[in-house]
Amino acid sequence: MTATARMRGLDTSLIRSFALDAPSANISLALGEPGWPLPLVARLALGDWAHRPGSCTYGPNAGLPELQAAVADRAGCRTDEVMLTAGSQAALYAVMTAHLDPGDVVAVPDPGFPAYRTVARLAGATAVAYPMGSAGTLDPAALAATLEQCGTGPGAVRMVVLNHPGNPTGAGASRAALEQVAELCERHAGLLLVSDEVYRELYLERPQPSLREVTHEGIVTESVSKAWSAPGLRVGWALGPPGLLSPARLVHNAMNTAPARPSQVAATALLRASDDVLPAARAELRARWQTVRDQGPAWLSSLGTPEGGFYLWAPVPAAAGASVGASGSGQAWARDLRDRGGVTVVPGSAFGPAGDGHVRLSVGGPLDELAEGLRRIAAFSQEAS
Ligand SMILES: Cc1ncc(COP(=O)(O)O)c(C=O)c1O
Structure with missing residues (x-):
């Protein structure tokens, strides 16, 4: 694939560009990051x-041994099964770059996090979408059908990306679904399973x-960005067999050398304080979903809460002038809400074709902004009906 072909379509993501064009007085429910403070232990x-x-040296290429040990202790693995990276997205980039050949096919969830397609493309690969089950759960049969459609010759799937709880x-x-997917991937020679679990610790009930509960053959990516409330530290990691991580580590070293040293120190403190930090983050999250239930308009509050994370995935109301799920309706409604209703959300089509007709609201920000955003959405949807 030529550089021009790799770069084609690689614009600022719709998530970011939609937010950048928003009026300055808008409430943003667009970006996926925690709005509660960085835990004290990290600030200290x-x-x-x-x-x-002392000096601020680069530190070892593999990252600080104390952070490696903290990650390994949490995962119950050896430190050579840990690759420290500048956020989990850098782990994904390193893994894809190290393991994909130009023209390889990567199966990604639809709807799913847009970076999977972007990073696959930068690695010279092509993304193929696999559908999700009801309400977005992992559906092994749907994934199996996608693998089958792609066949075993040229065009066969070389990598499957999972994301649960999903963005x-x-x-x-479910554990059963992960087991089935792991077995499925084992049957396909040369297929690498990558499980993005950045929201796994940010569950509600x-x-x-984790994929690691059913197999140690694949690669799991995580970070301190969501559940440990520290996206700005840019610290993530991949867990997997040393033979798969070694080439990816070289890619990461070439790009970043290692994650920023102060960030690694703070991330170590966060991980070592997980027993306090994680329950506190889940309590913050629950308070936000309670606000949606108490203060959201009925069409949003009736959607229920997801397994984890801070995204409210909503079909746009039929009153938006198009039937629910109609092509383009999510983007038109989100633009109207942004430009006339004073709230920025993300059109569902940013996450793939199956996202059309939906919008994604992040409820993770500051509680007062969430409450005001919900109030504005209620007023806007009433006006539009
Ligand atoms: C599903 C998913 N994976 C990965 C990332 C990247 O996170 P980070 O690089 O901060 O670990 C995000 C960020 O929003 C995400 O939503």
């Missing part, structure tokens, strides 16, 4: 590090299973 670690005399739906994957 950063302050302590800043006041310690944008918040839907999870039930802990969510």
